[in-house]
Amino acid sequence: MSQLNNKLLIDVGSTYFKVSSSKGVEQHFRDFNKDIYDDLTYKCGDTIKTYEKENVYICSSANGGLSTLIIGVTNSFSLKYATNIAFNSGINIIDTVLYQDIETSSIPSDLIDVVIVVGGIDSVSNIFGKELFSYLEKITYSNIVYVGSSKDSETLQKNIENLVILPNVIDDKLHIVEEHLKEYLTNLYQADIMGKEDIKNLYEITSNQIYSTPYIVNKTLPFITTKFSVVDPYILIDIGGATTDIHYSKDLVDDNLVTTNEYDRLVFKKLGVFKSKESLIFSAKNNEFVYELLSHLKVTENIFEEQSEKALRILMQLAIFLVLCKVSHYRKAYVNLKLLSLNSLVLTGGITKVLSQEEIEDIISFFYKKILNSNHNPSVVMDSNYDIWTLGLTQK
Numbered sequence: 001m002s003q004l005n006n007k008l009l010i011d012v013g014s015t016y017f018k019v020s021s022s023k024g025v026e027q028h029f030r031d032f033n034k035d036i037y038d039d040l041t042y043k044c045g046d047t048i049k050t051y052e053k054e055n056v057y058i059c060s061s062a063n064g065g066l067s068t069l070i071i072g073v074t075n076s077f078s079l080k081y082a083t084n085i086a087f088n089s090g091i092n093i094i095d096t097v098l099y100q101d102i103e104t105s106s107i108p109s110d111l112i113d114v115v116i117v118v119g120g121i122d123s124v125s126n127i128f129g130k131e132l133f134s135y136l137e138k139i140t141y142s143n144i145v146y147v148g149s150s151k152d153s154e155t156l157q158k159n160i161e162n163l164v165i166l167p168n169v170i171d172d173k174l175h176i177v178e179e180h181l182k183e184y185l186t187n188l189y190q191a192d193i194m195g196k197e198d199i200k201n202l203y204e205i206t207s208n209q210i211y212s213t214p215y216i217v218n219k220t221l222p223f224i225t226t227k228f229s230v231v232d233p234y235i236l237i238d239i240g241g242a243t244t245d246i247h248y249s250k251d252l253v254d255d256n257l258v259t260t261n262e263y264d265r266l267v268f269k270k271l272g273v274f275k276s277k278e279s280l281i282f283s284a285k286n287n288e289f290v291y292e293l294l295s296h297l298k299v300t301e302n303i304f305e306e307q308s309e310k311a312l313r314i315l316m317q318l319a320i321f322l323v324l325c326k327v328s329h330y331r332k333a334y335v336n337l338k339l340l341s342l343n344s345l346v347l348t349g350g351i352t353k354v355l356s357q358e359e360i361e362d363i364i365s366f367f368y369k370k371i372l373n374s375n376h377n378p379s380v381v382m383d384s385n386y387d388i389w390t391l392g393l394t395q396k
Contacts, residue, residue, distance in 0.1 A: 008051040009393045010044075011213055011386070012036060012060040012202070014240055016350060019044045020390045021051075027353070027386075037201035048205055056206040057393045060199060061213040061240065066113040066185070066192055069139070070096045073119030073127060073148070081169045081176045082118045082147065087265045088178075089185035090212030092243065099128070102135050112141040114188060116181070117156070120149035121172050127152050133159045143188060147181050186215065213389065214238070214245050214265060217348070220392035221247055221263040224346070227387045231379070234344035235327075235337065236388070239319050239351040244268045246327060252337040266335060268323055277315065284318050289370055293321055296366055309354075316351050317363045324367045339368075340376055348383035357382055 009020040017040055018027045028043045030036070041048060048056070068091050072078030079096050086093055094112065097105045099119060115136070120127045127149055136144070145164040146156050153165045166180045189212050202210060217238060224230050233251035237244065246266045253264075281304045284290045294300060294314075303314050327337045347360060361380050368374045 006051075006055050007394065008048065008056045009390050010040070010056065010058045010202075010206075011389050011393075012040070012058065012199070013213065013350070014061060017043065018386050018389065019047060020386065021047055023047075025386050025390070035201065036199060037204060040202070041205070053205060053207040057208050058202055058206050058210045059213045059216045059389070059393060060202075060210055061243075066091050066189055067094045067110065068092065068114050068116060068185075069094055069108060069112045069141070070116045070118065071099060071102065071132065071135075072096065072117075073099045077170055077174060078118040078120070078148065081178075082116050082181070084176065084264060085169060085178045085181045086116065086185060087267060088215075088218055089182050090189060090215035090218070090265075091185050092267050097135075099132070102131050105135070107135075107138045112139060113192065114143040114145065114185070115139070115141045117144065117146045118148045118169055120152070120168075121170055121174070122150045122168055123172065124149050125151035128156060132156075136160060145181070145184060186211070189215075214267065216392035217245070217388060218247055218263060218265050218392075220388050223391055224388065227391060228346065228381050228383070229379075230346060230381055231343040233338075233341055234346060234378075235342060236346040236348060237320065237323060237351075238349040239316060239323075239347070240349045244319055244323050246323060248327075248335075248337055252339070252341060253335055254338070264335070266327065268326060280315060280319060280322070283322050287322060287325060289325075290318065290321070292370070293318070293363075293366060313354055313359065316355055317359060319351075320347075320360065320363045321367055324364070325371060328367075328371055330371050340372060340374060342376075342378040344381055345378045346381045346383060346388070348386065348388050352382050352384045 011018040016027050016029055018025060026044065031039045068086050070079055070082045070086065070093060072082060075098060079098065083093060083096065094110065095108060117132070143164070144160060144162065145166060146153060147166050147169045150168060157163050157165060164184065166184055167177060169177050169181055171177050190209060221236065233249035235249070235252065236247040247263055249263055291301070297314060297317065299314055303311050324339065325331060327335060328339050329336050345364065357380055364380065365377060368376050
């Protein structure tokens with residue numbers, strides 16, 4: 001706690017504020033009828049005013065993060081590399097497009113915060129052509145960055161307005177080069193925050209940079225054993241109001257990318273219990289095992305219509321089950337984790353305030369028996385005091 005004596009740490013989530021000082025952690029449900037700054041200072045003003053601006057550190061996931069579309073030439077290299085970098089920068093990916101399929105790919109209807117174009121090593125040229133320019137004209141985006149073959153940079157810059165060009169994320173030995181794109185995406189998140197009135201007002205109380213919460217949590221993972229009895233390999237699940245994030249040890253995947261990070265992140269933008277509640281329920285209804293799970297929990301699908309504490313608990317239990325399904329070999333996904341090798345499962349976020357450890361262990365046991373046909377039981381660790389988030393901010 002000595003690290004916190006002079007620091008005030010604030011996390012602005014999509015549903016809660018969390019404020020950590022030397023006196024401990026306090027949390028408050030957000031009033032969505034108020035500006036974030038006004039709401040925060042109304043509820044925590046007495047604490048905040050006792051700290052100098054340079055000692056106040058803030059992270060936020062309140063705006064749901066940046067939405068990203070990635071266009072790449074191969075699944076194995078360009079798309080996979082850019083996806084890995086985007087996830088670990090705290091960015092949410094709405095879709096990926098394989099360049100050879102670009103003429104038949106669907107056109108996103110939502111505004112995209114940033115488009116990433118990637119493909120080829122620097123010795124290759126003439127990869128992208130009019131198909132790319134035609135596709136880009138049909139979508140609406142705020143930023144676009146090119147991190148592919150340098151030999152195509154000039155052509156793309158002539159044809160794409162406001163294109164940012166960074167060094168290739170693929171080197172000549174097909175290794176990933178992550179730092180340039182990672183820094184760009186992280187800075188873009190800062191710019192996005194500055195453009196949002198109710199977030200940028202938070203700079204009234206801090207002189208430090210505001211980071212995305214997933215980025216901060218990911219930075220914490222190498223130090224997690226200083227706070228918890230966690231045994232590698234492990235996963236950390238952060239179930240929030242808008243998204244569900246998984247941070248995982250690379251020991252759990254077969255095809256590790258060669259990076260300096262020991263841990264990677266996945267985000268499921270449509271698995272949240274408040275802002276994306278409807279899509280969570282949609283996913284649940286389309287999972288063939290969910291009705292058996294509801295029976296196990298002694299409820300029916302009528303629970304989806306309820307607005308109660310019990311309904312919230314069921315949604316959170318469903319979120320755990322669904323996200324484990326999505327990263328297991330039950331589903332073919334961007335990453336399938338070797339869950340039978342899992343030793344520890346850490347839960348953080350609002351879920352630790354709603355579900356008991358026994359309720360979480362019950363769902364995990366159900367998942368392993370039903371989906372993996374196993375009695376394996378990884379240990380469950382609850383981050384009830386939000387130590388993972390505060391540990392991450394104190395590393396800044």
